[in-house]
Amino acid sequence: DQQVKQNSPSLSVQEGRISILNCDYTNSMFDYFLWYKKYPAEGPTFLISISSIKDKNEDGRFTVFLNKSAKHLSLHIVPSQPGDSAVYFCAATGGGADGLTFGKGTHLIIQP
Amino acid sequence: EAGVAQSPRYKIIEKRQSVAFWCNPISGHATLYWYQQILGQGPKLLIQFQNNGVVDDSQLPKDRFSAERLKGVDSTLKIQPAKLEDSAVYLCASSLVSGVSNREDYGYTFGSGTRLTVV
Numbered sequence: 001d002q003q004v005k006q007n008s009p010s011l012s013v014q015e016g017r018i019s020i021l022n023c024d025y026t027n028s029m030f031d032y033f034l035w036y037k038k039y040p041a042e043g044p045t046f047l048i049s050i051s052s053i054k055d056k057n058e059d060g061r062f063t064v065f066l067n068k069s070a071k072h073l074s075l076h077i078v079p080s081q082p083g084d085s086a087v088y089f090c091a092a093t094g095g096g097a098d099g100l101t102f103g104k105g106t107h108l109i110i111q112p
Numbered sequence: 113e114a115g116v117a118q119s120p121r122y123k124i125i126e127k128r129q130s131v132a133f134w135c136n137p138i139s140g141h142a143t144l145y146w147y148q149q150i151l152g153q154g155p156k157l158l159i160q161f162q163n164n165g166v167v168d169d170s171q172l173p174k175d176r177f178s179a180e181r182l183k184g185v186d187s188t189l190k191i192q193p194a195k196l197e198d199s200a201v202y203l204c205a206s207s208l209v210s211g212v213s214n215r216e217d218y219g220y221t222f223g224s225g226t227r228l229t230v231v
Binding site: 004034036041042043044045046089091097098099100101102103104105 | 116143145147152153154155156157160167168203205207220221222223224225
């Protein structure tokens with residue numbers, strides 16, 4: 001029972017273009033969403049988050065959009081850079097819990 | 113600020129052996145988590161501590177896994193006996209606060225993990 005779904009295992013984007021990573025969730029109790037970036041042999045690194053009371057949060061090249069009615073969020077990276085190549089995990093929490101529920105990740109590849 | 117420290121980085125054991133992992137969270141972080149990440153999956157929460165008390169261990173296979181955080185700082189996760197399906201990366205994370213408030217200041221930080229291979 002996957003409560004957080006990332007349906008694209010991989011995504012290839014040209015350098016300088018926009019990368020859009022998608023995430024869907026099923027649990028209505030989730031009220032806080034996070035994106036993590038992971039390089040091989042390292043732990044996940046926090047990238048950006050959004051509370052369910054907002055529909056957009058921006059931090060430099062990274063923007064997260066939340067559509068609560070559709071239970072969908074997306075991460076936009078503009079412009080994409082070679083160092084952005086990594087696995088991106090969508091995570092969610094809520095209902096009084098602090099543990100994170102993760103999706104399976106999307107491997108983003110930025111091509112020169 | 114020092115990050116979350118974990119050791120060892122890698123461990124290979126035979127099935128039915130026991131193994132232990134160690135985690136030292138960021139100083140001042142009261143909440144500590146252990147996650148299991150199987151290849152091709154996202155991390156899955158095993159157990160959450162608030163200081164030295166267990167908050168959530170609903171997904172911990174208690175017949176073989178145990179964890180403790182005796183002084184509210186360092187933590188150890190043990191598997192005894194190990195099975196082939198326990199092969200995974202075990203991640204420790206810590207956060208400054210828990211609860212539904214102060215989410216923006218979570219400070220939720222992961223260590224680099226311990227890669228366990230059971231053969």
